Amino acid sequence: MTEPRTIKVALAGQPNVGKSTVFNLLTGLSQHVGNWPGKTVERKEGTYSHNGTSVHIVDLPGTYSLTANSAEEVIARDHIIREKPDVVVAVINASCMERNLYLVAELLALQTPVIVAVNMMDVAEQEGLKIEPQVLEAALGVPVVPMTATRNQGIRELVEAIDELTRDGASYQPKRPEIREDHREVLDDLRDLVVAYVPQPYPADWVSLKLLEGDDEILRMMQDRLPEDVWERVHDILKEHEDAVVAVASGRYDWVGRMTRAALVRPGVGQVTLTERLDRWATHPLWGLLVLVGVLGLVFFLTYSVGAPLQGLLETYVVEASAGFLTVALASGPPWLLDLLVNGVLGGVGTVITFIPILIIFFAVMGLLEDVGYMARAGYVMDRFMHLMGLHGKSFLPLFLAFGCNVPAVMGTRVIDSRAGRLLTTMLVPLVPCTARMMVLAFFTPIFFGGAAPLVAWGLVGLSLLVLAVSGVVINKIAFGGERAAFIMELPLYHLPNWRSICLLIWQRSLAFFKRAGTVILVVSVVLWALSALPTGKIETSYLAGVGRLLAPLGSLMGLSWKMMVALLTSFVAKENSIASLGVLYGAGGQASLAQTLPAIMTPAAALSFLVVQMLFIPCVATVVSILHETRSWRWTLFNLVFLLMVSFGVGILVYQVAALVA
Amino acid sequence: MRRLKERDTTQRGAEAGVDLLRLSELKAGEEATLQGFDAGHGLISRLSALGFTPGAQVTMLQNIGHGPLIVKVRDTRIALGRGEAMKVRVKR
Numbered sequence: 145m146t147e148p149r150t151i152k153v154a155l156a157g158q159p160n161v162g163k164s165t166v167f168n169l170l171t172g173l174s175q176h177v178g179n180w181p182g183k184t185v186e187r188k189e190g191t192y193s194h195n196g197t198s199v200h201i202v203d204l205p206g207t208y209s210l211t212a213n214s215a216e217e218v219i220a221r222d223h224i225i226r227e228k229p230d231v232v233v234a235v236i237n238a239s240c241m242e243r244n245l246y247l248v249a250e251l252l253a254l255q256t257p258v259i260v261a262v263n264m265m266d267v268a269e270q271e272g273l274k275i276e277p278q279v280l281e282a283a284l285g286v287p288v289v290p291m292t293a294t295r296n297q298g299i300r301e302l303v304e305a306i307d308e309l310t311r312d313g314a315s316y317q318p319k320r321p322e323i324r325e326d327h328r329e330v331l332d333d334l335r336d337l338v339v340a341y342v343p344q345p346y347p348a349d350w351v352s353l354k355l356l357e358g359d360d361e362i363l364r365m366m367q368d369r370l371p372e373d374v375w376e377r378v379h380d381i382l383k384e385h386e387d388a389v390v391a392v393a394s395g396r397y398d399w400v401g402r403m404t405r406a407a408l409v410r411p412g413v414g415q416v417t418l419t420e421r422l423d424r425w426a427t428h429p430l431w432g433l434l435v436l437v438g439v440l441g442l443v444f445f446l447t448y449s450v451g452a453p454l455q456g457l458l459e460t461y462v463v464e465a466s467a468g469f470l471t472v473a474l475a476s477g478p479p480w481l482l483d484l485l486v487n488g489v490l491g492g493v494g495t496v497i498t499f500i501p502i503l504i505i506f507f508a509v510m511g512l513l514e515d516v517g518y519m520a521r522a523g524y525v526m527d528r529f530m531h532l533m534g535l536h537g538k539s540f541l542p543l544f545l546a547f548g549c550n551v552p553a554v555m556g557t558r559v560i561d562s563r564a565g566r567l568l569t570t571m572l573v574p575l576v577p578c579t580a581r582m583m584v585l586a587f588f589t590p591i592f593f594g595g596a597a598p599l600v601a602w603g604l605v606g607l608s609l610l611v612l613a614v615s616g617v618v619i620n621k622i623a624f625g626g627e628r629a630a631f632i633m634e635l636p637l638y639h640l641p642n643w644r645s646i647c648l649l650i651w652q653r654s655l656a657f658f659k660r661a662g663t664v665i666l667v668v669s670v671v672l673w674a675l676s677a678l679p680t681g682k683i684e685t686s687y688l689a690g691v692g693r694l695l696a697p698l699g700s701l702m703g704l705s706w707k708m709m710v711a712l713l714t715s716f717v718a719k720e721n722s723i724a725s726l727g728v729l730y731g732a733g734g735q736a737s738l739a740q741t742l743p744a745i746m747t748p749a750a751a752l753s754f755l756v757v758q759m760l761f762i763p764c765v766a767t768v769v770s771i772l773h774e775t776r777s778w779r780w781t782l783f784n785l786v787f788l789l790m791v792s793f794g795v796g797i798l799v800y801q802v803a804a805l806v807a
Numbered sequence: 808m809r810r811l812k813e814r815d816t817t818q819r820g821a822e823a824g825v826d827l828l829r830l831s832e833l834k835a836g837e838e839a840t841l842q843g844f845d846a847g848h849g850l851i852s853r854l855s856a857l858g859f860t861p862g863a864q865v866t867m868l869q870n871i872g873h874g875p876l877i878v879k880v881r882d883t884r885i886a887l888g889r890g891e892a893m894k895v896r897v898k899r
Contacts, residue, residue: 208853208856208857209852209856211852211853211856213849213852213853239882240881240882240883241882242858242881242882243857243858243880243881243882243883246856246858357852358848358852386848389848389851389852389855390843390844390851390855390860390861392855393855393856393860394855394860394861394862397858397860397863397881419884423868423877423884427869427877427886428869429871429872429874520886523886524875524877524886527874527875527886527888528872528873528874528875531874537875630849630850630853630888630890630891631875631886631887631888631890631891632853632854632857632885632886632887632888632891633875633885633886634857634883634884634885634886635877635884635885635886636884
């Protein structure tokens, strides 16, 4: 009977190798999703048991290498160096082994034992590649496990390999890559200089290699630790060999070449792969755009044919039914309690809950497009246009999804590689008119503009997008120095989606949103209700009204009365609430009578400015909470709110003054 | 304390008559061998990790207009911005 023990495993791999599929298979629902401490990068960990051993797995962020160029890479290598897992499982994609083995080369430079899992063997076969795992194992000197995770093949062998390696490490004799011949002496010299000063737990060999590569983080670390004269000599060596990074990379690829030479047989020349055939359309400047439009059209079709009806059903059978039930159940109770539950809780959280079908559709679409490999093509096709705003091509999809609902759009910014790009896109998402805002448009424009209503509505949408483009350029200039991260994007091979992974993703994201809705959004809804009910129980004399009156001078610049300002404030919970609030404030019975009373109280110019402000205003609390969650930064969230307040009021004032002159 | 600033790697020991061609100048279907870079350290580091090393075989897959282009390096299809591609030196 084997003794019970616990081992730690780290899962590493480049993007698009199916690492998450492997992780999901190993950990199932035991996985826990969080964030790496102090970072905005997602951290997943889970456990499984085998042969009396409890195995704790951490899914490292997918990285191409282990340089200091991105937070993900630093997180990955720091985890291996500091947490000292017992094994690192390097997942590679059988159909792009040569490039994937580069990361293995980097991993072998660290001392932790490595197991190579050659995943996606089915895709390699599809592309006409032949792989010999045993040959690779002999060449590498480390255990190699062939797998096709999407078909559940190879998992058992991987689990056994992990078990074996951690029990008996004697046979582990890796053949590590060496730096290119012409730089070996320099590397040795460097090592001799720094070895005495390398801090635990960093390996000295690895540190000297990184110094030669020009790694910013290691350079800073050693500069702090080396005495002045030693640093001078190190600096001189590095200055003389500035191009060493190329030699290091070449050395690694030479090693990779030797590894693949025997173990990999490529298809005959001229064999056109499926990916090549599909990309002839998908990345073409014209056809690619049409394909994208088609895909997006499909998304919208799904949203409106499936999502909207479901939303309606939720509205009727959950929200309204609950309201009805409560009205009866609390008929004999205090009226404020009923008001709180129906208007405060249901009115706020209820509206948000009805958006769940739309959210699920969007999460599913994003997950599917990413998994299949199309997301990168969409990014490529749109980069031409996104470039003009200082954005990356991949920013397009989240911004597009924002038309449906801003919440999944904010969550969708994860597909963007750079933090700066993600932040910039997140800041701009609220400027995209979501369906809730369009509903407000659809209500107001016919009342004030009659036949010209569609024109005005589209004009306002266009205005929002224009403000978005300009804001993009401005924020990029101010916050990020106008720089755009270099456009380097891999176009992975297309492959059949893994439904299990996608479903898991939808479940995790929806659950996260549900939790937020249940907590923060609920609190905010109740607080806002309280502000509108206290102290007198009538909204006209409540605290909220007080705030509205305070803002009246500002409002008058836009032709808006204090009641309109209050309506704007209530739209914080849900955009459609502004209509309901106006109804209550003007004593109108319902939407129909509001449609009649409004033209009497507002001029078209004022209505126009109200709509402009509503469109550019701070987003609903669900979105704000999502922004806070995704950016992990109060600073950026507050910046977003202040920015939008300034923009919406500024443009509102401008529009009103001009419209009042013209009318 | 002195710091190593952003560096430019320039060609060393240039042979006379070497075809100073840029990656962005290749036409679709053309193959070339990578020679080196005229770029900052960060870009070189990222490109090297992806397989853009001296001696590597590069195939141009798509190069239209002013937008990003698509190349194939070591079995991988990579979309590269035009500006980035202009900093990569190749030889036919």
